Amino acid sequence: MRCPKTTMIVFKNVTRSYPANPPGSAPVIALENVSFKIDKKEFVSIVGKSGAGKSTLLKLILAQEKPSQGQVFFDGQDVHKIKPQDLPGLRRRIGAIFQDYKLLPSKTTYENIVYIMEVLGKSDEEILRDMPKVLEIVGLDGRTQNTPAELSAGERQRAAIARALIHRPDVILADEPTGNLDPYNTSEIIRLLLKINEFGTTVILATHNKEIINSLEKRVISLEKGKVIRDEEKGRFIL
Amino acid sequence: MWIALKRIIKLGWKTFTRDGGVIMANCFILVLTISLISSLFLMKEVSQFLIESLEEKVDVSVYFKEEIKEIDILDVKEELSNVPEVKNVKYVSKEQALKDFIQRHEQDPVLMKSLQEIGRNPFLASLNIRASDPAQYGTITNFLEGSLFENLIEKVDYYQRKTVIERIFSLTASAEKFGIVFSILLAFLSFLIVLNTIRLAIYNSKEEIKLQKLVGASNWFIRGPFLVQGIISGILAAFISLLILTSICWTFSPTIKILFSDLSIWRYFTNNFLTIILIQLATGIGLGIISSTIAIRKYLHV
Numbered sequence: 001m002r003c004p005k006t007t008m009i010v011f012k013n014v015t016r017s018y019p020a021n022p023p024g025s026a027p028v029i030a031l032e033n034v035s036f037k038i039d040k041k042e043f044v045s046i047v048g049k050s051g052a053g054k055s056t057l058l059k060l061i062l063a064q065e066k067p068s069q070g071q072v073f074f075d076g077q078d079v080h081k082i083k084p085q086d087l088p089g090l091r092r093r094i095g096a097i098f099q100d101y102k103l104l105p106s107k108t109t110y111e112n113i114v115y116i117m118e119v120l121g122k123s124d125e126e127i128l129r130d131m132p133k134v135l136e137i138v139g140l141d142g143r144t145q146n147t148p149a150e151l152s153a154g155e156r157q158r159a160a161i162a163r164a165l166i167h168r169p170d171v172i173l174a175d176e177p178t179g180n181l182d183p184y185n186t187s188e189i190i191r192l193l194l195k196i197n198e199f200g201t202t203v204i205l206a207t208h209n210k211e212i213i214n215s216l217e218k219r220v221i222s223l224e225k226g227k228v229i230r231d232e233e234k235g236r237f238i239l
Numbered sequence: 240m241w242i243a244l245k246r247i248i249k250l251g252w253k254t255f256t257r258d259g260g261v262i263m264a265n266c267f268i269l270v271l272t273i274s275l276i277s278s279l280f281l282m283k284e285v286s287q288f289l290i291e292s293l294e295e296k297v298d299v300s301v302y303f304k305e306e307i308k309e310i311d312i313l314d315v316k317e318e319l320s321n322v323p324e325v326k327n328v329k330y331v332s333k334e335q336a337l338k339d340f341i342q343r344h345e346q347d348p349v350l351m352k353s354l355q356e357i358g359r360n361p362f363l364a365s366l367n368i369r370a371s372d373p374a375q376y377g378t379i380t381n382f383l384e385g386s387l388f389e390n391l392i393e394k395v396d397y398y399q400r401k402t403v404i405e406r407i408f409s410l411t412a413s414a415e416k417f418g419i420v421f422s423i424l425l426a427f428l429s430f431l432i433v434l435n436t437i438r439l440a441i442y443n444s445k446e447e448i449k450l451q452k453l454v455g456a457s458n459w460f461i462r463g464p465f466l467v468q469g470i471i472s473g474i475l476a477a478f479i480s481l482l483i484l485t486s487i488c489w490t491f492s493p494t495i496k497i498l499f500s501d502l503s504i505w506r507y508f509t510n511n512f513l514t515i516i517l518i519q520l521a522t523g524i525g526l527g528i529i530s531s532t533i534a535i536r537k538y539l540h541v
Contacts, residue, residue: 062453064541084540091455102450106257118246119456163454 008171008202009038009061009077014070016056016226032058032226033070038204040170043197045213046206047237054206057097057223058173060171062096063087075170092120095164097174101156103148103163107154109155110144111227115163120167130166138162139185153180162191171202178209186212213237247460251467258490262439262472268436269476270483271430273522277421277484281504286418288502290411295369297404299376300331302363302393303385309364315388316366322382324375329367336362363393373408376401433526438534441465445538452541462535469527477523481516484508 016031031053038044046054059065060072063079072079074090081093103112113134117127137143138158148156157180164172174193178186190212207213208237212222213236220235221228230238255262303312310328319328331339337360344350354361370376380397383389399402441448445463451461485508492505506516 002506005369064453085458088452088455088457091453094455096453104447104450106254106447111253115451115456118250118455119451119454120462121242123242 005076006039007037008040008042008074009204010071011036011057011060012071012073014054014060014067014072015070016060016163029226031060031067031223034223034226034228035070036221036228036231038202041197041200043194043203043216043218044205045218045220045235046204046223047208047213051210052223053072053226054223055175056226058096058175058204058206061171061173062091062094068103088119092116092167093166093170095169095172097157097160097164097172097177099175099179101148101160102156103156103159105148108145108147109140109151109159112148112159113144115167116163116167122167134162134166137165139188141197154182154185157181158185158189161192165196169201171204172196172207174203174207176207177205178207178212210237243460244463247463248467253470254464255468255471258440261443265433265436265440265472266434266476266479267415269472269523269526270479271518272433272526273476273480275425275429276485276522277480277519280511280515281484281488281508283418283422284507285502285504286414288499290414292499292501293407293411294373297369297373297376297407299368299370299380299395299397299400299402300513301366301368301395303365304393305363305390307364312364315391316351318386318388318507319366319368319379319383321467322379324370324372324378326369326371328369331365331367333360333362333364336360336365372389373404373411373516376404379502382533413486430526430530434530434533437469437527441534441538448535448538449541452539459541461539465535466528469531470524473527474520474527475523477516477519478509480519480523482521484515484519 001026011034013033014034017031018028020027034053034057041165047056056065060067061074061079063082065082066080075093077090079090103109104115104237107115110131114127114131117130131143135144138161140155140158140162141157143151148159151159159176161174163179164174172193177193178189181189186209193205194201194216217234219232220237222230222235222238301315303315307331316330319325340362341354342350368379370379376397380395383392383395385414450459488504488508492503492508495502495504
């Protein structure tokens, strides 16, 4: 598929269904015939009730799951045709903030955040230079030698955000990044995402937080039962 | 490249020092396996020794007619020494045979009395033949009987001993075969045990492995630390096994020496020290690497 150079992510008639369980019942359809484009440097919110397909959509971009039908493109590349050995290359261009944090339980917070830098082969100097900045941005100084189990939910969430930011990815996928934060911290994080977006990073934010969406005045894609029911510039949270 | 290698080793070392309990369990199983394999190596030597000493006891004697002169017998001896299947030939003169008999049966008055009654040396001069391989006794006997010496020979005692020789031969052959099959089986079983222990340890980390894949770590960057951990455990286990084996050999070597005077486990152990260390290290490291690679494989498909 040919895309203009400004296009970052394309969903083309994507359907994702899970096999019927028990056999004979209707298969579960997480996404149905979803198509949209996201440009580079865009800030897009994906809204919908729980189970509307937001997380599935993000998993498809990360090649964590395969579409049953249709194609997903990342910077002109069909994500699900990338060879397994080239997948890390795609994933390193994406900073993912997972709903359940997905921090490495056996490593300290510091090691968790640094891990992606190590994966990328950054030098120790670069790590020492960037680490304090990121910790300051997410407000996590002082707890870096604790393991995730020793952190509060909010701190874990911030560690997850720090990990997604530190290597300056092209795209940030944020799945409910403020789910465990108080209103003050929530607006901080959203402001942070906006700032990162201003510097040129594409941000895809999946949330069901009405206030956030309404205050953003950015593009909103609304999902319901796996279908795109609305896709508006400067959208609002209407379900 | 170097920075990645350095980090992989560092990550591996960190997990090694953190997961003490799991690592100890792995090391324990590895120690058992390594000790088993190195004792198989020692057992091979012991059984080889026993088989050889058994085979050593087998020989064939050719008895010469009474009137044959010593010089002719020595000719035959010379001739026999040139036969490739023959390991060595020993000449036993009539006098020697008598001496041996008396020495052996000194305590038996009946035999001694009968010997006195005969009043002369009833023994025949003989050649004592040892073959390099027990299967060759038949060939040697055929050679003797079909040759020019035939009319010099009173008898060859091969036919009396044939069944015993063949039985020993088949016994040692099957003992060797059994030993090989048994060793392979044990080695395979211990490999399975190590594999399962390491698989359980890695199962604990499966979520972590998936996560590392999701943030874009390459398979080698994920696998590397586990391999490093496997190598460290292997080296540690090899070292512990070496200590155990050394003390066992040291303690039991004198006892074994009392039973078999020619068999010194301790000397064998020290002579082959380097080989043993290599076997232990190779087993430890090899098992660590192979099991980790197999155990981690299925979690890398994310």
